[in-house]
Amino acid sequence: MKQQRKDAKRRVAESSMSARLGVATNTTSPFVRKDRQFKTYKPITRSIRWLRQPLNEHLHSGGPVRALTIAKRSTAGRNHHGRVTVRGRGGGHRRRIRLVDFYRWESGEQEVVRIEYDPGRSAHIALVQHKLTGAQSYILAPDGLRAGDTVQSYRQGIKGDAAKAATSTSNVVDEIVSSPDGTPLSTDPAAPQTAAAPGSASSSSLDLGIFRTQAIRPGNFLPLHLIPIGTTIHSITMHPLGPAKMVRSAGTFGQLVAFSARTGAGESHAQVRLQSGEVRLIPSTCCAAIGTVSNKDHQHRRLGKAGRSRWLGRRPKVRGVAMNACDHPHGGGRGKSKSNMHPRSIYGHLTKGARTRKPGTRGGNQMVVRERPRRNGKRLGKP
Structure with a gap:
């Protein structure tokens, strides 16, 4: 036995x-x-x-690169007048802010030195080093990226003039899929490498196909109009020259759904489905990183005790029904009664069920193609 x-x-x-x-x-x-x-x-x-x-056995056990960090000065939820504007914040362990590169302007191959833990965000970050210049920087680590891998940014053709982005990125494609003498390469490995007819649609499609096989890899950063439909992306920019602002938390990803024309000048916008289920328009000259953000099990962790929340800078919260009537709309009364009213915040605003922004179809955000489904059961699964 x-x-x-x-x-x-x-x-x-x-x-x-x-x-x-x-x-x-x-x-x-x-x-x-x-x-x-x-x-x-x-x-x-x-x-x-x-x-x-x-379990994150691949994380670096040491500290970060000191030159790529700055000291974090906590305000404990107070504004410049010293008044509390965000409740429940204060204390916490000492931190240093990691300077993550959300622009990715530098071209050329970058080697991943290591994957590090970032106390200021839920996702992991990767320390990359340029193979030619040796410059180091931090980027958001996609899922599956490990030390020794190579990432690259194809954004350098957009800088300076967003209107010429399509031309410049096509030049990048020609540069990557061309032979040393400037003639485009064939996709068939058995066929001899001969020059294709200049300006033909078939040669451009072959060049784009070869470019995608080399560029569509986790961690690479490239414009949306060069990414095939159905690819999972993250770190999406909202402006052709701006930093990545969307889909940056742990385990999240967006999906490129389709391309559409808003101004009548070709496929000017891309439709991207975000993690909330919302589908919105983004200019096709904006850039995004390939893959899913790392640390996808972050939402399944358990802190275990209240002290670990204090280490993260979170102070205790008091229920509204436990306060007096002068301190909260739910306060006062006998027992655990909130006076037969809808749940409200301490400032009197509705807490559950109220819309946080106007719909895109009625004078709201015109870039939203389909709204996120409401999770209260009334509009679940409906646009």
Whole structure:
């Protein structure tokens, strides 16, 4: 019976998610347990009984590059008058802000030195180093990126004049898929490399196809009109010359749905489905990174105790029904009554169910093609 128990335990260990992914499951301590994609602890204290952290064996264990960080000066939710404008903030551990490059102007191949933890965001960041200049910078790490990989940005043709972006990016395509003497290469490996007819539609489509096979890789940064439909993207810019502002949190991704013309000058805008289910128009000269943002198990972690929330700079919250009537709209009364009113904030605004912005079809955001589905059950799954 003892041998049967050992064999059963061995079979469970071999069929676990960690064994399939190649992650080492050797316990560094008799109180640490690594099973599947999470790390748990033996509950020798109450604070670690429910603690659960994602397994990130590939993260760098040391500190960041000091030159790429600045000190974080916390305001504890107060404005320049010293009044509290955001409640529930204060304290926390000392942090240094990592200067992440959301512009990606530098062209050329960059090698991933390591993947690091960033205390200021939920996703992981990657330290990349240019192969020619040796310049280092931080970028958002997509899922699956590891040390030793190569990433590249194809945004350099857009800088200076957004109107000439299509021409400049086509020059980038010609530069990448051309032979040293300037003649475009063929897609058939068995066929000899001969020059195609200049200006022909077939040669341009072949060039674009070869370019996509080389450029559509996780971590690469390129304009939307060079990305095929259906590709998962993140770090999307909202302006052709601006930084990446959308789809930057852990585990999120957008999807390129279609191209549409708003001004009558060709496919000027791209339709992108965001993580909330909203489909919105983005200029096709804007750029995005390929892949899904890393640390997708961030939402499944458990802090385990209230002190860990204090380390993150979160102060305790008090329920509105526990306050007096002069302090909150739900306060006062006998028992746990909120006076038969809809849930409201401390300032009297509706908390649940109220629209946060106008619909795009009635004088609102004209860039929204389809609104995000409302999750309260009334409009679930409907546009």
